[in-house]
Amino acid sequence: MQRLPAAFALTFALLLASPTWAAEEEPDLELGEKINMTCAGCHGENGQGKPNGEYPRLAGMDARYLAAQLRDFKSRKRLNIPMFPYTTERELPEEDIRAVAAYLASIRLKSRMPPVNENTFDALERLKLSRRILNIPRYPGDLVKGKRFYRKECSNCHGRDGRGKHTRKNFIPMLAGQHSAYLLRQISLIRAGKRFHDEPDDDELFSAYSDEEFSDMLAYLSILDDE
Ligand code: HEC
Ligand code: HEC
Structure with a gap:
Protein backbone atom coordinates (compact mmCIF):
# COMPACT_ATOMS: atom_id res chain seq x y z
CA MET A 1 0.00 0.00 0.00
CA GLN A 2 2.82 2.41 0.89
CA ARG A 3 4.13 2.54 -2.65
CA LEU A 4 0.73 3.37 -4.13
CA PRO A 5 0.19 6.99 -5.13
CA ALA A 6 -1.79 8.75 -2.41
CA ALA A 7 -4.80 9.52 -4.62
CA PHE A 8 -5.11 5.90 -5.63
CA ALA A 9 -4.78 4.70 -2.05
CA LEU A 10 -7.44 7.17 -0.93
CA THR A 11 -9.89 6.04 -3.64
CA PHE A 12 -9.24 2.46 -2.67
CA ALA A 13 -9.86 3.17 1.02
CA LEU A 14 -13.07 5.05 0.20
CA LEU A 15 -14.28 2.18 -1.96
CA LEU A 16 -13.67 -0.29 0.85
CA ALA A 17 -15.47 1.92 3.33
CA SER A 18 -18.43 2.55 1.03
CA PRO A 19 -21.41 0.40 2.04
CA THR A 20 -23.02 0.53 -1.42
CA TRP A 21 -19.88 -0.75 -3.06
CA ALA A 22 -19.61 -3.52 -0.50
CA ALA A 23 -23.27 -4.44 -1.01
CA GLU A 24 -22.95 -4.41 -4.80
CA GLU A 25 -19.86 -6.51 -5.07
CA GLU A 26 -19.95 -8.76 -2.06
CA PRO A 27 -23.23 -10.36 -1.10
CA ASP A 28 -23.37 -11.11 2.61
CA LEU A 29 -23.08 -14.90 2.90
CA GLU A 30 -23.80 -14.93 6.63
CA LEU A 31 -27.01 -13.04 6.03
CA GLY A 32 -27.76 -15.46 3.19
CA GLU A 33 -27.33 -18.43 5.51
CA LYS A 34 -29.75 -16.85 8.00
CA ILE A 35 -32.37 -16.16 5.33
CA ASN A 36 -32.00 -19.71 4.07
CA MET A 37 -33.49 -20.97 7.34
CA THR A 38 -36.89 -19.83 5.98
CA CYS A 39 -36.28 -21.51 2.63
CA ALA A 40 -35.05 -24.73 4.26
CA GLY A 41 -38.57 -25.71 5.36
CA CYS A 42 -39.37 -26.43 1.73
CA HIS A 43 -36.04 -26.65 -0.14
CA GLY A 44 -34.05 -28.48 2.58
CA GLU A 45 -31.30 -27.13 4.84
CA ASN A 46 -28.66 -27.47 2.11
CA GLY A 47 -30.94 -26.43 -0.75
CA GLN A 48 -31.14 -30.03 -1.91
CA GLY A 49 -34.88 -29.91 -2.73
CA LYS A 50 -37.23 -32.89 -2.62
CA PRO A 51 -36.86 -35.97 -4.83
CA ASN A 52 -40.60 -35.93 -5.59
CA GLY A 53 -39.92 -32.67 -7.44
CA GLU A 54 -42.29 -30.53 -5.41
CA TYR A 55 -39.36 -28.32 -4.36
CA PRO A 56 -36.40 -27.89 -6.72
CA ARG A 57 -32.76 -28.20 -5.79
CA LEU A 58 -31.20 -24.75 -5.39
CA ALA A 59 -27.71 -25.67 -4.13
CA GLY A 60 -24.90 -24.89 -6.54
CA MET A 61 -27.11 -23.12 -9.08
CA ASP A 62 -25.83 -19.89 -10.63
CA ALA A 63 -26.43 -17.04 -8.16
CA ARG A 64 -27.62 -14.69 -10.89
CA TYR A 65 -30.15 -17.24 -12.13
CA LEU A 66 -31.47 -17.79 -8.59
CA ALA A 67 -31.73 -14.04 -8.00
CA ALA A 68 -33.50 -13.51 -11.35
CA GLN A 69 -36.09 -16.17 -10.45
CA LEU A 70 -36.69 -14.59 -7.03
CA ARG A 71 -37.29 -11.23 -8.72
CA ASP A 72 -39.66 -12.93 -11.16
CA PHE A 73 -41.59 -14.49 -8.25
CA LYS A 74 -41.80 -11.09 -6.59
CA SER A 75 -43.14 -9.38 -9.73
CA ARG A 76 -45.29 -12.43 -10.54
CA LYS A 77 -43.71 -12.75 -13.97
CA THR A 87 -40.83 -12.95 -1.78
CA THR A 88 -42.67 -9.69 -1.03
CA GLU A 89 -40.53 -6.55 -0.81
CA ARG A 90 -40.90 -6.62 2.96
CA GLU A 91 -39.88 -10.24 3.39
CA LEU A 92 -37.17 -10.31 0.74
CA PRO A 93 -35.71 -6.95 -0.27
CA GLU A 94 -33.12 -6.82 -3.05
CA GLU A 95 -30.17 -7.09 -0.66
CA ASP A 96 -31.62 -10.30 0.81
CA ILE A 97 -32.24 -11.72 -2.67
CA ARG A 98 -28.59 -11.30 -3.52
CA ALA A 99 -27.40 -12.64 -0.17
CA VAL A 100 -29.53 -15.80 -0.20
CA ALA A 101 -28.83 -16.45 -3.89
CA ALA A 102 -25.07 -16.19 -3.27
CA TYR A 103 -25.30 -18.44 -0.22
CA LEU A 104 -27.27 -21.13 -2.08
CA ALA A 105 -24.92 -20.92 -5.07
CA SER A 106 -21.98 -21.57 -2.74
CA ILE A 107 -23.36 -24.89 -1.42
CA ARG A 108 -21.59 -27.83 -3.02
CA LEU A 109 -23.48 -31.11 -3.06
CA LYS A 110 -21.66 -34.31 -3.88
CA SER A 111 -23.35 -37.05 -5.87
CA ARG A 112 -22.04 -39.90 -3.72
CA MET A 113 -20.55 -40.62 -0.30
CA PRO A 114 -16.77 -40.98 -0.20
CA PRO A 115 -15.57 -44.48 0.84
CA VAL A 116 -15.32 -45.07 4.60
CA ASN A 117 -11.86 -44.66 6.04
CA GLU A 118 -11.83 -46.88 9.13
CA ASN A 119 -8.99 -44.97 10.79
CA THR A 120 -10.72 -41.64 10.72
CA PHE A 121 -14.36 -42.82 10.90
CA ASP A 122 -16.59 -40.23 12.54
CA ALA A 123 -20.31 -41.05 12.67
CA LEU A 124 -21.48 -37.47 13.14
CA GLU A 125 -19.31 -36.17 10.30
CA ARG A 126 -20.71 -38.88 8.02
CA LEU A 127 -24.26 -38.03 8.99
CA LYS A 128 -23.61 -34.37 8.15
CA LEU A 129 -21.99 -35.36 4.89
CA SER A 130 -24.94 -37.55 3.93
CA ARG A 131 -27.18 -34.47 4.03
CA ARG A 132 -25.02 -32.93 1.35
CA ILE A 133 -25.37 -35.82 -1.08
CA LEU A 134 -27.75 -35.62 -3.99
CA ASN A 135 -27.78 -38.09 -6.82
CA ILE A 136 -30.62 -38.03 -9.31
CA PRO A 137 -31.99 -41.59 -9.61
CA ARG A 138 -31.84 -43.09 -13.10
CA TYR A 139 -34.97 -41.93 -14.92
CA PRO A 140 -36.64 -44.53 -17.17
CA GLY A 141 -35.99 -43.93 -20.87
CA ASP A 142 -33.62 -44.54 -23.76
CA LEU A 143 -30.20 -43.00 -22.99
CA VAL A 144 -28.94 -43.01 -26.57
CA LYS A 145 -32.01 -41.26 -27.94
CA GLY A 146 -32.09 -38.95 -24.94
CA LYS A 147 -28.50 -37.89 -25.50
CA ARG A 148 -29.12 -37.28 -29.20
CA PHE A 149 -32.19 -35.15 -28.48
CA TYR A 150 -30.52 -33.20 -25.69
CA ARG A 151 -27.38 -32.50 -27.73
CA LYS A 152 -29.42 -31.37 -30.74
CA GLU A 153 -32.09 -29.25 -29.06
CA CYS A 154 -30.94 -28.15 -25.63
CA SER A 155 -27.20 -28.37 -25.01
CA ASN A 156 -26.43 -25.20 -26.95
CA CYS A 157 -27.91 -23.23 -24.11
CA HIS A 158 -27.97 -25.58 -21.11
CA GLY A 159 -24.42 -26.81 -21.77
CA ARG A 160 -23.10 -30.15 -23.01
CA ASP A 161 -22.63 -31.23 -19.40
CA GLY A 162 -26.08 -29.88 -18.43
CA ARG A 163 -24.51 -27.42 -15.97
CA GLY A 164 -26.13 -24.35 -17.56
CA LYS A 165 -24.41 -21.12 -18.47
CA HIS A 166 -25.09 -17.47 -18.89
CA THR A 167 -25.20 -15.28 -21.93
CA ARG A 168 -25.40 -11.53 -22.19
CA LYS A 169 -29.16 -11.88 -22.50
CA ASN A 170 -29.99 -14.27 -19.69
CA PHE A 171 -28.97 -16.87 -17.14
CA ILE A 172 -29.56 -20.43 -18.24
CA PRO A 173 -30.10 -22.90 -15.42
CA MET A 174 -28.41 -26.24 -14.94
CA LEU A 175 -30.63 -29.22 -15.71
CA ALA A 176 -28.22 -32.00 -14.68
CA GLY A 177 -28.48 -32.59 -10.93
CA GLN A 178 -32.01 -31.17 -10.81
CA HIS A 179 -34.89 -33.44 -9.70
CA SER A 180 -36.47 -35.10 -12.75
CA ALA A 181 -40.05 -34.62 -11.54
CA TYR A 182 -39.45 -30.89 -11.07
CA LEU A 183 -38.00 -30.58 -14.59
CA LEU A 184 -40.94 -32.48 -16.02
CA ARG A 185 -43.36 -30.11 -14.29
CA GLN A 186 -41.51 -27.09 -15.71
CA ILE A 187 -41.66 -28.65 -19.17
CA SER A 188 -45.45 -29.05 -18.83
CA LEU A 189 -45.73 -25.45 -17.64
CA ILE A 190 -43.65 -24.21 -20.58
CA ARG A 191 -45.81 -26.21 -22.99
CA ALA A 192 -48.96 -24.74 -21.44
CA GLY A 193 -47.55 -21.22 -21.83
CA LYS A 194 -47.48 -20.79 -18.02
CA ARG A 195 -43.72 -20.61 -17.58
CA PHE A 196 -41.52 -18.30 -19.59
CA HIS A 197 -38.69 -20.14 -21.32
CA ASP A 198 -36.35 -18.34 -23.70
CA GLU A 199 -38.56 -16.97 -26.46
CA PRO A 200 -42.25 -16.06 -26.25
CA ASP A 201 -43.32 -18.86 -28.61
CA ASP A 202 -41.36 -21.62 -26.86
CA ASP A 203 -44.72 -23.08 -25.74
CA GLU A 204 -45.27 -24.08 -29.37
CA LEU A 205 -41.73 -25.37 -29.78
CA PHE A 206 -42.01 -27.48 -26.62
CA SER A 207 -45.46 -28.77 -27.63
CA ALA A 208 -43.99 -30.07 -30.89
CA TYR A 209 -41.63 -32.41 -29.03
CA SER A 210 -43.14 -35.70 -27.86
CA ASP A 211 -43.49 -36.95 -24.28
CA GLU A 212 -41.13 -39.77 -25.21
CA GLU A 213 -38.44 -37.36 -26.38
CA PHE A 214 -38.65 -35.60 -23.04
CA SER A 215 -38.52 -38.82 -20.97
CA ASP A 216 -35.51 -40.07 -22.94
CA MET A 217 -33.86 -36.71 -22.36
CA LEU A 218 -34.63 -36.84 -18.61
CA ALA A 219 -33.06 -40.31 -18.57
CA TYR A 220 -29.90 -38.89 -20.12
CA LEU A 221 -29.85 -35.89 -17.76
CA SER A 222 -30.28 -38.23 -14.77
CA ILE A 223 -26.94 -39.94 -15.46
CA LEU A 224 -24.99 -36.74 -16.13
CA ASP A 225 -24.48 -36.15 -12.41
CA ASP A 226 -23.20 -39.68 -11.72
CA GLU A 227 -19.48 -38.98 -12.18
C1 HEC B 1 -43.63 -22.89 1.18
C2 HEC B 1 -42.59 -23.60 0.46
C3 HEC B 1 -41.44 -22.76 -0.07
C4 HEC B 1 -40.61 -21.91 0.63
C5 HEC B 1 -40.64 -21.55 2.11
C6 HEC B 1 -39.63 -21.43 -0.33
N1 HEC B 1 -39.86 -21.99 -1.57
FE1 HEC B 1 -38.76 -21.71 -3.24
N2 HEC B 1 -40.03 -22.87 -4.33
C7 HEC B 1 -41.14 -23.50 -3.82
C8 HEC B 1 -41.82 -24.21 -4.89
C9 HEC B 1 -43.10 -25.03 -4.78
C10 HEC B 1 -41.05 -24.01 -6.07
C11 HEC B 1 -41.32 -24.57 -7.47
C12 HEC B 1 -42.34 -23.75 -8.19
C13 HEC B 1 -42.62 -24.31 -9.56
O1 HEC B 1 -42.84 -25.52 -9.68
O2 HEC B 1 -42.59 -23.55 -10.54
C14 HEC B 1 -39.94 -23.14 -5.68
C15 HEC B 1 -38.98 -22.67 -6.57
C16 HEC B 1 -37.92 -21.87 -6.21
C17 HEC B 1 -36.91 -21.38 -7.13
C18 HEC B 1 -36.82 -21.66 -8.63
C19 HEC B 1 -35.73 -22.68 -8.91
C20 HEC B 1 -35.49 -22.93 -10.38
O3 HEC B 1 -34.77 -23.89 -10.71
O4 HEC B 1 -36.01 -22.18 -11.22
C21 HEC B 1 -36.05 -20.61 -6.40
C22 HEC B 1 -34.83 -19.86 -6.92
C23 HEC B 1 -36.50 -20.64 -5.02
N3 HEC B 1 -37.63 -21.41 -4.93
C24 HEC B 1 -35.85 -19.99 -3.98
C25 HEC B 1 -36.33 -19.93 -2.67
C26 HEC B 1 -35.70 -19.17 -1.62
C27 HEC B 1 -34.40 -18.39 -1.75
C28 HEC B 1 -36.50 -19.29 -0.50
C29 HEC B 1 -36.33 -18.63 0.85
C30 HEC B 1 -36.29 -17.17 0.82
C31 HEC B 1 -37.62 -20.16 -0.87
N4 HEC B 1 -37.47 -20.53 -2.19
C32 HEC B 1 -38.62 -20.54 -0.01
C33 HEC B 1 -41.56 -23.50 -2.49
C34 HEC B 1 -40.97 -22.78 -1.46
C1 HEC C 1 -31.86 -20.59 -26.69
C2 HEC C 1 -31.47 -21.06 -25.37
C3 HEC C 1 -32.21 -22.26 -24.79
C4 HEC C 1 -32.44 -23.49 -25.38
C5 HEC C 1 -32.04 -23.97 -26.78
C6 HEC C 1 -33.10 -24.29 -24.39
N1 HEC C 1 -33.27 -23.57 -23.23
FE1 HEC C 1 -34.19 -24.23 -21.53
N2 HEC C 1 -33.94 -22.39 -20.64
C7 HEC C 1 -33.35 -21.32 -21.26
C8 HEC C 1 -33.45 -20.17 -20.38
C9 HEC C 1 -32.93 -18.78 -20.66
C10 HEC C 1 -34.12 -20.62 -19.20
C11 HEC C 1 -34.47 -19.77 -17.97
C12 HEC C 1 -35.85 -19.18 -18.14
C13 HEC C 1 -36.20 -18.27 -16.98
O1 HEC C 1 -35.48 -17.29 -16.79
O2 HEC C 1 -37.16 -18.54 -16.28
C14 HEC C 1 -34.41 -22.02 -19.41
C15 HEC C 1 -35.06 -22.82 -18.47
C16 HEC C 1 -35.38 -24.14 -18.67
C17 HEC C 1 -36.04 -24.99 -17.71
C18 HEC C 1 -36.44 -24.61 -16.30
C19 HEC C 1 -35.36 -25.07 -15.32
C20 HEC C 1 -35.59 -24.67 -13.90
O3 HEC C 1 -34.65 -24.83 -13.10
O4 HEC C 1 -36.67 -24.21 -13.55
C21 HEC C 1 -36.19 -26.22 -18.28
C22 HEC C 1 -36.84 -27.45 -17.68
C23 HEC C 1 -35.63 -26.14 -19.62
N3 HEC C 1 -35.13 -24.86 -19.83
C24 HEC C 1 -35.60 -27.19 -20.51
C25 HEC C 1 -35.08 -27.12 -21.79
C26 HEC C 1 -35.08 -28.22 -22.72
C27 HEC C 1 -35.65 -29.59 -22.43
C28 HEC C 1 -34.50 -27.78 -23.87
C29 HEC C 1 -34.33 -28.54 -25.19
C30 HEC C 1 -35.54 -29.07 -25.73
C31 HEC C 1 -34.15 -26.39 -23.67
N4 HEC C 1 -34.50 -26.02 -22.39
C32 HEC C 1 -33.52 -25.59 -24.59
C33 HEC C 1 -32.74 -21.29 -22.51
C34 HEC C 1 -32.75 -22.33 -23.44
Whole structure:
Protein backbone atom coordinates (compact mmCIF):
# COMPACT_ATOMS: atom_id res chain seq x y z
CA MET A 1 0.00 0.00 0.00
CA GLN A 2 2.82 2.41 0.89
CA ARG A 3 4.13 2.54 -2.65
CA LEU A 4 0.73 3.37 -4.13
CA PRO A 5 0.19 6.99 -5.13
CA ALA A 6 -1.79 8.75 -2.41
CA ALA A 7 -4.80 9.52 -4.62
CA PHE A 8 -5.11 5.90 -5.63
CA ALA A 9 -4.78 4.70 -2.05
CA LEU A 10 -7.44 7.17 -0.93
CA THR A 11 -9.89 6.04 -3.64
CA PHE A 12 -9.24 2.46 -2.67
CA ALA A 13 -9.86 3.17 1.02
CA LEU A 14 -13.07 5.05 0.20
CA LEU A 15 -14.28 2.18 -1.96
CA LEU A 16 -13.67 -0.29 0.85
CA ALA A 17 -15.47 1.92 3.33
CA SER A 18 -18.43 2.55 1.03
CA PRO A 19 -21.41 0.40 2.04
CA THR A 20 -23.02 0.53 -1.42
CA TRP A 21 -19.88 -0.75 -3.06
CA ALA A 22 -19.61 -3.52 -0.50
CA ALA A 23 -23.27 -4.44 -1.01
CA GLU A 24 -22.95 -4.41 -4.80
CA GLU A 25 -19.86 -6.51 -5.07
CA GLU A 26 -19.95 -8.76 -2.06
CA PRO A 27 -23.23 -10.36 -1.10
CA ASP A 28 -23.37 -11.11 2.61
CA LEU A 29 -23.08 -14.90 2.90
CA GLU A 30 -23.80 -14.93 6.63
CA LEU A 31 -27.01 -13.04 6.03
CA GLY A 32 -27.76 -15.46 3.19
CA GLU A 33 -27.33 -18.43 5.51
CA LYS A 34 -29.75 -16.85 8.00
CA ILE A 35 -32.37 -16.16 5.33
CA ASN A 36 -32.00 -19.71 4.07
CA MET A 37 -33.49 -20.97 7.34
CA THR A 38 -36.89 -19.83 5.98
CA CYS A 39 -36.28 -21.51 2.63
CA ALA A 40 -35.05 -24.73 4.26
CA GLY A 41 -38.57 -25.71 5.36
CA CYS A 42 -39.37 -26.43 1.73
CA HIS A 43 -36.04 -26.65 -0.14
CA GLY A 44 -34.05 -28.48 2.58
CA GLU A 45 -31.30 -27.13 4.84
CA ASN A 46 -28.66 -27.47 2.11
CA GLY A 47 -30.94 -26.43 -0.75
CA GLN A 48 -31.14 -30.03 -1.91
CA GLY A 49 -34.88 -29.91 -2.73
CA LYS A 50 -37.23 -32.89 -2.62
CA PRO A 51 -36.86 -35.97 -4.83
CA ASN A 52 -40.60 -35.93 -5.59
CA GLY A 53 -39.92 -32.67 -7.44
CA GLU A 54 -42.29 -30.53 -5.41
CA TYR A 55 -39.36 -28.32 -4.36
CA PRO A 56 -36.40 -27.89 -6.72
CA ARG A 57 -32.76 -28.20 -5.79
CA LEU A 58 -31.20 -24.75 -5.39
CA ALA A 59 -27.71 -25.67 -4.13
CA GLY A 60 -24.90 -24.89 -6.54
CA MET A 61 -27.11 -23.12 -9.08
CA ASP A 62 -25.83 -19.89 -10.63
CA ALA A 63 -26.43 -17.04 -8.16
CA ARG A 64 -27.62 -14.69 -10.89
CA TYR A 65 -30.15 -17.24 -12.13
CA LEU A 66 -31.47 -17.79 -8.59
CA ALA A 67 -31.73 -14.04 -8.00
CA ALA A 68 -33.50 -13.51 -11.35
CA GLN A 69 -36.09 -16.17 -10.45
CA LEU A 70 -36.69 -14.59 -7.03
CA ARG A 71 -37.29 -11.23 -8.72
CA ASP A 72 -39.66 -12.93 -11.16
CA PHE A 73 -41.59 -14.49 -8.25
CA LYS A 74 -41.80 -11.09 -6.59
CA SER A 75 -43.14 -9.38 -9.73
CA ARG A 76 -45.29 -12.43 -10.54
CA LYS A 77 -43.71 -12.75 -13.97
CA ARG A 78 -43.26 -16.35 -12.82
CA LEU A 79 -46.16 -17.54 -10.74
CA ASN A 80 -45.21 -19.48 -7.61
CA ILE A 81 -48.12 -19.37 -5.18
CA PRO A 82 -46.52 -21.34 -2.28
CA MET A 83 -43.50 -19.03 -2.33
CA PHE A 84 -45.17 -15.70 -3.02
CA PRO A 85 -45.54 -14.68 0.68
CA TYR A 86 -41.78 -15.15 1.12
CA THR A 87 -40.83 -12.95 -1.78
CA THR A 88 -42.67 -9.69 -1.03
CA GLU A 89 -40.53 -6.55 -0.81
CA ARG A 90 -40.90 -6.62 2.96
CA GLU A 91 -39.88 -10.24 3.39
CA LEU A 92 -37.17 -10.31 0.74
CA PRO A 93 -35.71 -6.95 -0.27
CA GLU A 94 -33.12 -6.82 -3.05
CA GLU A 95 -30.17 -7.09 -0.66
CA ASP A 96 -31.62 -10.30 0.81
CA ILE A 97 -32.24 -11.72 -2.67
CA ARG A 98 -28.59 -11.30 -3.52
CA ALA A 99 -27.40 -12.64 -0.17
CA VAL A 100 -29.53 -15.80 -0.20
CA ALA A 101 -28.83 -16.45 -3.89
CA ALA A 102 -25.07 -16.19 -3.27
CA TYR A 103 -25.30 -18.44 -0.22
CA LEU A 104 -27.27 -21.13 -2.08
CA ALA A 105 -24.92 -20.92 -5.07
CA SER A 106 -21.98 -21.57 -2.74
CA ILE A 107 -23.36 -24.89 -1.42
CA ARG A 108 -21.59 -27.83 -3.02
CA LEU A 109 -23.48 -31.11 -3.06
CA LYS A 110 -21.66 -34.31 -3.88
CA SER A 111 -23.35 -37.05 -5.87
CA ARG A 112 -22.04 -39.90 -3.72
CA MET A 113 -20.55 -40.62 -0.30
CA PRO A 114 -16.77 -40.98 -0.20
CA PRO A 115 -15.57 -44.48 0.84
CA VAL A 116 -15.32 -45.07 4.60
CA ASN A 117 -11.86 -44.66 6.04
CA GLU A 118 -11.83 -46.88 9.13
CA ASN A 119 -8.99 -44.97 10.79
CA THR A 120 -10.72 -41.64 10.72
CA PHE A 121 -14.36 -42.82 10.90
CA ASP A 122 -16.59 -40.23 12.54
CA ALA A 123 -20.31 -41.05 12.67
CA LEU A 124 -21.48 -37.47 13.14
CA GLU A 125 -19.31 -36.17 10.30
CA ARG A 126 -20.71 -38.88 8.02
CA LEU A 127 -24.26 -38.03 8.99
CA LYS A 128 -23.61 -34.37 8.15
CA LEU A 129 -21.99 -35.36 4.89
CA SER A 130 -24.94 -37.55 3.93
CA ARG A 131 -27.18 -34.47 4.03
CA ARG A 132 -25.02 -32.93 1.35
CA ILE A 133 -25.37 -35.82 -1.08
CA LEU A 134 -27.75 -35.62 -3.99
CA ASN A 135 -27.78 -38.09 -6.82
CA ILE A 136 -30.62 -38.03 -9.31
CA PRO A 137 -31.99 -41.59 -9.61
CA ARG A 138 -31.84 -43.09 -13.10
CA TYR A 139 -34.97 -41.93 -14.92
CA PRO A 140 -36.64 -44.53 -17.17
CA GLY A 141 -35.99 -43.93 -20.87
CA ASP A 142 -33.62 -44.54 -23.76
CA LEU A 143 -30.20 -43.00 -22.99
CA VAL A 144 -28.94 -43.01 -26.57
CA LYS A 145 -32.01 -41.26 -27.94
CA GLY A 146 -32.09 -38.95 -24.94
CA LYS A 147 -28.50 -37.89 -25.50
CA ARG A 148 -29.12 -37.28 -29.20
CA PHE A 149 -32.19 -35.15 -28.48
CA TYR A 150 -30.52 -33.20 -25.69
CA ARG A 151 -27.38 -32.50 -27.73
CA LYS A 152 -29.42 -31.37 -30.74
CA GLU A 153 -32.09 -29.25 -29.06
CA CYS A 154 -30.94 -28.15 -25.63
CA SER A 155 -27.20 -28.37 -25.01
CA ASN A 156 -26.43 -25.20 -26.95
CA CYS A 157 -27.91 -23.23 -24.11
CA HIS A 158 -27.97 -25.58 -21.11
CA GLY A 159 -24.42 -26.81 -21.77
CA ARG A 160 -23.10 -30.15 -23.01
CA ASP A 161 -22.63 -31.23 -19.40
CA GLY A 162 -26.08 -29.88 -18.43
CA ARG A 163 -24.51 -27.42 -15.97
CA GLY A 164 -26.13 -24.35 -17.56
CA LYS A 165 -24.41 -21.12 -18.47
CA HIS A 166 -25.09 -17.47 -18.89
CA THR A 167 -25.20 -15.28 -21.93
CA ARG A 168 -25.40 -11.53 -22.19
CA LYS A 169 -29.16 -11.88 -22.50
CA ASN A 170 -29.99 -14.27 -19.69
CA PHE A 171 -28.97 -16.87 -17.14
CA ILE A 172 -29.56 -20.43 -18.24
CA PRO A 173 -30.10 -22.90 -15.42
CA MET A 174 -28.41 -26.24 -14.94
CA LEU A 175 -30.63 -29.22 -15.71
CA ALA A 176 -28.22 -32.00 -14.68
CA GLY A 177 -28.48 -32.59 -10.93
CA GLN A 178 -32.01 -31.17 -10.81
CA HIS A 179 -34.89 -33.44 -9.70
CA SER A 180 -36.47 -35.10 -12.75
CA ALA A 181 -40.05 -34.62 -11.54
CA TYR A 182 -39.45 -30.89 -11.07
CA LEU A 183 -38.00 -30.58 -14.59
CA LEU A 184 -40.94 -32.48 -16.02
CA ARG A 185 -43.36 -30.11 -14.29
CA GLN A 186 -41.51 -27.09 -15.71
CA ILE A 187 -41.66 -28.65 -19.17
CA SER A 188 -45.45 -29.05 -18.83
CA LEU A 189 -45.73 -25.45 -17.64
CA ILE A 190 -43.65 -24.21 -20.58
CA ARG A 191 -45.81 -26.21 -22.99
CA ALA A 192 -48.96 -24.74 -21.44
CA GLY A 193 -47.55 -21.22 -21.83
CA LYS A 194 -47.48 -20.79 -18.02
CA ARG A 195 -43.72 -20.61 -17.58
CA PHE A 196 -41.52 -18.30 -19.59
CA HIS A 197 -38.69 -20.14 -21.32
CA ASP A 198 -36.35 -18.34 -23.70
CA GLU A 199 -38.56 -16.97 -26.46
CA PRO A 200 -42.25 -16.06 -26.25
CA ASP A 201 -43.32 -18.86 -28.61
CA ASP A 202 -41.36 -21.62 -26.86
CA ASP A 203 -44.72 -23.08 -25.74
CA GLU A 204 -45.27 -24.08 -29.37
CA LEU A 205 -41.73 -25.37 -29.78
CA PHE A 206 -42.01 -27.48 -26.62
CA SER A 207 -45.46 -28.77 -27.63
CA ALA A 208 -43.99 -30.07 -30.89
CA TYR A 209 -41.63 -32.41 -29.03
CA SER A 210 -43.14 -35.70 -27.86
CA ASP A 211 -43.49 -36.95 -24.28
CA GLU A 212 -41.13 -39.77 -25.21
CA GLU A 213 -38.44 -37.36 -26.38
CA PHE A 214 -38.65 -35.60 -23.04
CA SER A 215 -38.52 -38.82 -20.97
CA ASP A 216 -35.51 -40.07 -22.94
CA MET A 217 -33.86 -36.71 -22.36
CA LEU A 218 -34.63 -36.84 -18.61
CA ALA A 219 -33.06 -40.31 -18.57
CA TYR A 220 -29.90 -38.89 -20.12
CA LEU A 221 -29.85 -35.89 -17.76
CA SER A 222 -30.28 -38.23 -14.77
CA ILE A 223 -26.94 -39.94 -15.46
CA LEU A 224 -24.99 -36.74 -16.13
CA ASP A 225 -24.48 -36.15 -12.41
CA ASP A 226 -23.20 -39.68 -11.72
CA GLU A 227 -19.48 -38.98 -12.18
C1 HEC B 1 -43.63 -22.89 1.18
C2 HEC B 1 -42.59 -23.60 0.46
C3 HEC B 1 -41.44 -22.76 -0.07
C4 HEC B 1 -40.61 -21.91 0.63
C5 HEC B 1 -40.64 -21.55 2.11
C6 HEC B 1 -39.63 -21.43 -0.33
N1 HEC B 1 -39.86 -21.99 -1.57
FE1 HEC B 1 -38.76 -21.71 -3.24
N2 HEC B 1 -40.03 -22.87 -4.33
C7 HEC B 1 -41.14 -23.50 -3.82
C8 HEC B 1 -41.82 -24.21 -4.89
C9 HEC B 1 -43.10 -25.03 -4.78
C10 HEC B 1 -41.05 -24.01 -6.07
C11 HEC B 1 -41.32 -24.57 -7.47
C12 HEC B 1 -42.34 -23.75 -8.19
C13 HEC B 1 -42.62 -24.31 -9.56
O1 HEC B 1 -42.84 -25.52 -9.68
O2 HEC B 1 -42.59 -23.55 -10.54
C14 HEC B 1 -39.94 -23.14 -5.68
C15 HEC B 1 -38.98 -22.67 -6.57
C16 HEC B 1 -37.92 -21.87 -6.21
C17 HEC B 1 -36.91 -21.38 -7.13
C18 HEC B 1 -36.82 -21.66 -8.63
C19 HEC B 1 -35.73 -22.68 -8.91
C20 HEC B 1 -35.49 -22.93 -10.38
O3 HEC B 1 -34.77 -23.89 -10.71
O4 HEC B 1 -36.01 -22.18 -11.22
C21 HEC B 1 -36.05 -20.61 -6.40
C22 HEC B 1 -34.83 -19.86 -6.92
C23 HEC B 1 -36.50 -20.64 -5.02
N3 HEC B 1 -37.63 -21.41 -4.93
C24 HEC B 1 -35.85 -19.99 -3.98
C25 HEC B 1 -36.33 -19.93 -2.67
C26 HEC B 1 -35.70 -19.17 -1.62
C27 HEC B 1 -34.40 -18.39 -1.75
C28 HEC B 1 -36.50 -19.29 -0.50
C29 HEC B 1 -36.33 -18.63 0.85
C30 HEC B 1 -36.29 -17.17 0.82
C31 HEC B 1 -37.62 -20.16 -0.87
N4 HEC B 1 -37.47 -20.53 -2.19
C32 HEC B 1 -38.62 -20.54 -0.01
C33 HEC B 1 -41.56 -23.50 -2.49
C34 HEC B 1 -40.97 -22.78 -1.46
C1 HEC C 1 -31.86 -20.59 -26.69
C2 HEC C 1 -31.47 -21.06 -25.37
C3 HEC C 1 -32.21 -22.26 -24.79
C4 HEC C 1 -32.44 -23.49 -25.38
C5 HEC C 1 -32.04 -23.97 -26.78
C6 HEC C 1 -33.10 -24.29 -24.39
N1 HEC C 1 -33.27 -23.57 -23.23
FE1 HEC C 1 -34.19 -24.23 -21.53
N2 HEC C 1 -33.94 -22.39 -20.64
C7 HEC C 1 -33.35 -21.32 -21.26
C8 HEC C 1 -33.45 -20.17 -20.38
C9 HEC C 1 -32.93 -18.78 -20.66
C10 HEC C 1 -34.12 -20.62 -19.20
C11 HEC C 1 -34.47 -19.77 -17.97
C12 HEC C 1 -35.85 -19.18 -18.14
C13 HEC C 1 -36.20 -18.27 -16.98
O1 HEC C 1 -35.48 -17.29 -16.79
O2 HEC C 1 -37.16 -18.54 -16.28
C14 HEC C 1 -34.41 -22.02 -19.41
C15 HEC C 1 -35.06 -22.82 -18.47
C16 HEC C 1 -35.38 -24.14 -18.67
C17 HEC C 1 -36.04 -24.99 -17.71
C18 HEC C 1 -36.44 -24.61 -16.30
C19 HEC C 1 -35.36 -25.07 -15.32
C20 HEC C 1 -35.59 -24.67 -13.90
O3 HEC C 1 -34.65 -24.83 -13.10
O4 HEC C 1 -36.67 -24.21 -13.55
C21 HEC C 1 -36.19 -26.22 -18.28
C22 HEC C 1 -36.84 -27.45 -17.68
C23 HEC C 1 -35.63 -26.14 -19.62
N3 HEC C 1 -35.13 -24.86 -19.83
C24 HEC C 1 -35.60 -27.19 -20.51
C25 HEC C 1 -35.08 -27.12 -21.79
C26 HEC C 1 -35.08 -28.22 -22.72
C27 HEC C 1 -35.65 -29.59 -22.43
C28 HEC C 1 -34.50 -27.78 -23.87
C29 HEC C 1 -34.33 -28.54 -25.19
C30 HEC C 1 -35.54 -29.07 -25.73
C31 HEC C 1 -34.15 -26.39 -23.67
N4 HEC C 1 -34.50 -26.02 -22.39
C32 HEC C 1 -33.52 -25.59 -24.59
C33 HEC C 1 -32.74 -21.29 -22.51
C34 HEC C 1 -32.75 -22.33 -23.44
